[in-house]
Amino acid sequence: MPKTAVFAGTFDPPTSGHLDIIRRSRRLFSKTIVAVGVNPEKEPLFTQQERVNLLKKLVGKEPSVEVEAYVGLTMDYVRSRKADVIVKGIRDSDDLRNELRQANVNMIAGDVETVFLFTTDTTALISSTLIRQICELGGLESANMNRLIPPLVIEALRRKLGVSRKPSVRKRRRAVKV
Template identity: 45%
Template sequence: MFPGTFDPPTNGHLDVIARASAAFDEVIVATGVNQSKQRLFTVEDRVAMLTEIAAPFGNVRVGTFDGLVVDYCRAENAGVIVKGLRTGSDYDYELPMAQMNRRLSGVDTLFVPAAPENAFISSSLVKEIAKLGGPVADFVPPSVHAKLLATL
């Protein structure tokens, strides 16, 4: 299970999806529904974008979750959480969560290091650059880029 906000999905996310797809028989890409957080895109938009970019991978499906990731993993029989790491600070942030998830549920976390060409890409930076009129086409899949420009 590859959880995330995906607001919007980036080329880094797509790379993790592709690599997880090659490593596992089935991958669930799930976007969080947390209503308390302000998002640029609705959950329906994020699901649609993820579904489109994951379409080439026959063993990937898209879902949503609200609450604990491990509860979603249990409900879906997902034994591994996949997380992409761009920097050491991502590792510092993700490691305690991975350890807690394992303690709560027995679900392991697999860290996938970012490909160098994606290591600096984040959804937050993409949104900020796009809002200020900067070029972001190289950082998101084409369909996401079109949706991003139409939304801003």
């Protein structure tokens, strides 16, 4: 029986952890809808449409993945899409505790199952909040950022924050020798 899953979040910005959950969900369900929401308690760096556009560029061409914006309660959106499952990425015990409560509410309110996908070792510590904090502290040009977020997101952050790309140490040395 085909199943449609919704992976909802703010994705501000999309991270390697988000992409890992999307790709794994795609293998489990006949369709995965990446639902980009608005959280009134958060002040986003990227607009909702910018986040949708980034995700479409990152995963929109993958088979059985759709990316859409939504406003309002996630459960209302899930019902409107006639989805069977909500997918949640779990990084740690705090995530699990919070998501278990929400999963129980979702089951009671909408008879929708929640499937937890645990993050891999390489993505367990990544969060959009962490990425924004690193950027605020000037760490966007860190050599390790490409392990946390895709190059497309790094470029979008550079444009959004007005950060120009710094030449690497190797390039600077060559420039001095010439």
